[in-house]
Amino acid sequence: MPQQETKYIFITGGVLSSLGKGITAASIGTLLKASGLRVGVLKLDPYINVDPGTMSPLEHGEVFVTKDGAETDLDLGHYERFLDTSLTRANNFTTGQIYKSVIEKERKGEYLGKTIQVVPHIVDEIKDGIRRAGEGKDILIVELGGTTGDIEGLPFLETFRQMKHELGRSNVMNIHVTLLPYIKAAGELKTKPTQHSVQELRRIGIAPHMLILRAEQPVPTDLKKKIAYSCDVDLDSVIEAIDAPTIYQVPINFLRQDILTPIAEQLKLGELTPRMDEWNSLVQHILNPSDEVRIAFVGKYLDLKESYKSLTEALIHAGAHLDSRVKIDWVDSEKIEEEGAEKYLENADGILVAGGFGQRGVEGKIEAIRYAREQKIPFLGICLGMQLSMIEYARNVLGLEDANSLEFDESTKHPIVYLIDEFIDASGTRQVRTTTSPLGGTMRLGEYRCDVKSGSKLEEAYGNSTIYERHRHRYEANPLYREQLEKAGMEVTGESQGLIEAVEVREHPWFLGVQFHPEFTSRLQHPNPAILAFVEAASKQRS
Structure with a gap:
């Protein structure tokens, strides 16, 4: 048109x-x-x-x-x-x-x-x-x-x-x-909050052409008529939005x-x-899937899951395309610190360690990564999750007991992860999307190119040797430890102008850590390839 x-x-x-x-x-x-x-x-x-x-x-x-x-x-x-x-x-x-x-x-x-x-x-x-x-x-x-x-x-x-x-x-x-609340004691949906809200809007000088009624149950036609007449809106423009x-x-x-x-x-x-x-x-696959897969989601903001909204939605997208319900088991990393990994992870088909800031719960995440690596359970580490997977490998495979991130221990002898003050591209120009926060610290933000190693799980997932994904972090994996890690079996399979973007464990069925946030580019109709491959690997683990 x-x-x-x-x-x-x-x-x-x-x-x-x-x-x-x-x-x-x-x-x-x-x-x-x-x-x-x-x-x-x-x-x-x-x-x-x-x-x-x-x-x-x-x-x-x-x-x-x-x-x-x-x-x-x-x-x-x-x-x-x-x-x-x-x-x-x-x-x-x-x-x-x-x-x-x-x-x-x-x-x-x-x-x-x-x-x-x-x-x-x-x-x-x-x-x-x-x-x-x-x-x-x-x-x-x-x-x-x-x-x-x-x-x-x-x-x-x-x-x-x-x-x-x-x-x-x-x-x-x-x-x-607007809200159409149900008052249980009265057994009624109440229209007054909607009427008063529309009156306030009209007082400001705006007359709504359509009303969307948020309700916990279907709205009867006679109630829609009442709202239409009292709010001066056409009946066909009164739309219910019940819980789905x-x-x-x-x-x-x-x-x-x-x-x-x-x-x-x-x-x-x-x-x-x-x-x-x-x-x-795809919606039918979400509502009535033919299979189920259990993902242990190890994090620390579990009292407010909105903090991981894009990631939980990305898992739903992957499940829809695999016709499988992704059942998320929320695991508090501090509980793993206190009680060990097996109690919380033994029934998982896949283990995911998400990003985040701050030291709280970090040792529990590292223990979860060790469990996934040693028990051969499909693993995906995102941002901090990738960094911790390198720290875990350095500690428990390379024997560098003091290995850590400078974010958590500024005096560590083995800074596997360090703070990069500026991100310089190949031409010597500072990247525009690397910004200095007024609170201190430099952030790598936005989309960056990642060159993918041939034959890797990352290449298999994306079907491409060059990908573009989004970042939000201050700390980077230290390339000084790359040679030691690769000799011991942890390969760098993704790079961005010399920075480590992805790591995999060679002798593991499916182990991937990525510095970027793949969840930000996942869509219902086009799930992110890394997350889709992870859920698929977890499904195979289950079978």
Whole structure:
């Protein structure tokens, strides 16, 4: 369908947070893309932090890294996984970034001495960011974090209100996600929270064209009518979003309610017919798999699994393509330190040691790696997991008892892992995506090339001698120990301009450690090759 200008769908949330606005945005985007439209997505975060990179995973969940090295909200991971695309820093910005940009412009004199105000200057800066994200797209879906009524979100809502007038009504659609709570004592779904949330939105000057009702059970038609009339929304634009066994079923549930018809009518898109056959098939493999595989996930943020969101989703993707349910056994590495590995890992078909920062639980992870290596259990170590696999090998195979990372022991005699202050490429130029944090320390962020060794498990997984994967770490494997490790049976099978990117144990059926984060590039329709190969090896171990 020829498109003269970008059309915008603004998604807001009411009553409370964590209603699933990100999944809603990703699901609508999936259906529109499957209909042949060029779809972009943008997450607006009202918090004043410049980015989530220094925020606690216990408070904010996972930090998702884009290919250009931006540390972003975890919803961008949902967007990439659903839409099967790669996003950039242009697809997420915060209040902090907006104010920082405006203040820098003011300091440079770009406003010619005018008084700087939220309206128009902050709002105009937000508009510029939205328009940049929409360039070259038929549809841009814009999700606003937080809840309607939050003081932090007001400049963004004012932006949405103004853009409706600037772009024309047929180029803008407002979708409001709200809670429909079930009161057990009364035995009823209650509509008042939704009504009050919509009233607050209308008070700000935004009238929603569609309501997405988050509920724990199906919403009766008479209740939908009540909401439609009280909130001045067409009945076919009142869509239920009930709890689903997998988030990947949400687009299918929306499609069954004919969600695209009111969207197409509001935005004048013509008839939309999404092709969802492959998606439906993969969802059925998730819901009704023919097999099961047990993966022991060894980590330390197990009280908040959102910290590992991309990785757990990547395991689901792999299972869907293998028609196998990936059952994750969450193993606290500190428990292994206290009670040993066998108690927690003896029933595992595969053992995964994920990335992370800090010393807590590290010795337990090392013990888990030793168990996987000695018991010949398929193993995947990611980022810190790879570094610890090298430390474990140095200690227990090379006999370097003091082997450690400078992150954990600055006085170690054998720094298998060390802090690289700057990452220099082959031409002697500092890489753009290596950034120095204001808190101290240099991060290697974003996508880098990795050259893969011929005949390795890594090459077998990717089917290529050159791959590109994303990084988020400060410490690197020390190449001074490469020769000793390789002579003893641990091979370097991936390199990036002299840096160690992947290691494998020669006499092990499937043992791979990677410095990069393969989970960031996994999609439902295209699972990451390393994670897919790991789950497949674990399935063979089970059989």
